[in-house]
Structures are given as C-alpha cells and as structure tokens.
Amino acid sequence: MTVSALGALLALAAVGCSADDSAKQLDGWAKNVCDASRDPIAQSRAALADTGNVKDGESPVDLQKRLSTDLAALATTNQQLADAVQKAGAPKIDDGAKVQQDAVNELKQVAQGYLDAQKKLDGLTNADQAKFADGLRSVGDQVQRLSQVSTGALATLQSGDLGDAIKRQPGCKAATAGAPPPTRRGRRVRRRVPGRERGAVRSPVRRHARPGGRIALRGQELTPRRPVRRCGGRAAPADGGECPGDEQPRS
Numbered sequence: 001m002t003v004s005a006l007g008a009l010l011a012l013a014a015v016g017c018s019a020d021d022s023a024k025q026l027d028g029w030a031k032n033v034c035d036a037s038r039d040p041i042a043q044s045r046a047a048l049a050d051t052g053n054v055k056d057g058e059s060p061v062d063l064q065k066r067l068s069t070d071l072a073a074l075a076t077t078n079q080q081l082a083d084a085v086q087k088a089g090a091p092k093i094d095d096g097a098k099v100q101q102d103a104v105n106e107l108k109q110v111a112q113g114y115l116d117a118q119k120k121l122d123g124l125t126n127a128d129q130a131k132f133a134d135g136l137r138s139v140g141d142q143v144q145r146l147s148q149v150s151t152g153a154l155a156t157l158q159s160g161d162l163g164d165a166i167k168r169q170p171g172c173k174a175a176t177a178g179a180p181p182p183t184r185r186g187r188r189v190r191r192r193v194p195g196r197e198r199g200a201v202r203s204p205v206r207r208h209a210r211p212g213g214r215i216a217l218r219g220q221e222l223t224p225r226r227p228v229r230r231c232g233g234r235a236a237p238a239d240g241g242e243c244p245g246d247e248q249p250r251s
Helices: 003-051 061-087 095-122 129-155 160-169 172-177
Strands: 212-217
Touching: 003 061, 003 129, 003 160, 003 172, 061 095, 061 129, 095 129, 160 172
Parallel strands: none
Antiparallel strands: none
C-alpha cells in the first residue's frame, strides 16, 4: 500500500469517527432536552386543549377563572421549555449557539405573553356582555399567536441532524403524539372552519363570543334568539308576508 493510499484511508477513518462523535453529541443533547421537556409539553397541550373545551351551563365567571388557570399553566410550561433548552447548552451544529438562544428567547417571550394575556383576561368585566365578548375575542387572538410562536420556536430545533437526533429520543416521540381533541359529554368535538388551514390552531375562546356582543355558552344563551318562521321546507318571506299558497282563492 502506498503512502498516499494509507493517508486516504486514515482520512476516511477520521471522518467516520468524527461523524460518529458528532451524532453521539447530538443524541446526548437531544436526550437532555427531550427528557426535561416531556412533562411541560404534555401539560401545555392539556392546558391549551382545555381552553377549547365547552362545558354545559358554565357561567362567564367560571369560564373566566378556568381560562385564567390555563393561561397561567401555559406561561409556566413555556418557561420550563426555555430553561430546558438553555440548560442543555449549544448543540454541535452550524450556528448552534444562535439556534439555541433564538429558541430560548422566543419561548421566554411566549411565557411572558401568556402572563400578559392572563392579566388581560382577569381584568375583563362580565357585567357588560358586549365588552366581555370583545375581550374574549382579543384574548383568543393573542393566545393563538402565542401558540404559533411557541410551536415555531420548537420547530427550529427539529431540522437537519439535530432534528434527526430529537426524533430518536423516546421523550420527544411521546411529546410529538397528537393531543386528543376537546370532548363534550364523552364525545370528540371536531369542527371544520371554512377557510381555516388544516392543523391551524383555533382561537380557544372565540366560540364563547358571538358577533354583536352576544355571549354564547353551551346550555346557556344570554341573549335570546329570534325564532325563524318557515314555509314548509323554505324560509318565510323576509318582509313578513304570507307564505306562498296561503292566499285565499278568489271567487
């Protein structure tokens, strides 16, 4: 074997060892993050799912308290996720320190955002139905944005070799399992909203507010609806006239 051939073999062996070492380092980093993140992710999903639950006869006061508890849990879990990524250190990838710090900063901002949303929710007055409905819609929009940012922050860690390492971890495999949809009386609630992209996060509290300031809770309508008059299988004339066929025959 020539010297140049031997050198080439040694170089290939060095590359192979380097790749193995890099994979092991990424696996170790991913294990630290996934093990520490498993419970916060599960708790975060449970809290977010609860904001979408519809409870029969739930009063505005009880709804406000329940959502406030959920927002506090979401703030705590996102802070815990930020701490887990921070504690793991920078992953051994290109711009690893930047990738890590960007994820940490975004998760911390999300945690603070949930605290701000909780404060806004707690400050709503349910004595004025119109203002309460508007406030719920505003909080719902804020929660939707925060959920998307949190998901995006974690997604930045799940690409390339780092993403492959995370996928190999049992803790993250359990975390990536889809959370069950909200239930009502033991049944799954699945509602498709026209124009909404599949997989998009629903505004958790919008279903509790109707346009025009009406607050609608399952089992309870705070503003009565006007009955709809029908002519057989068709809607009655909008001007309040008689149904077709009701006219008396002429003599």
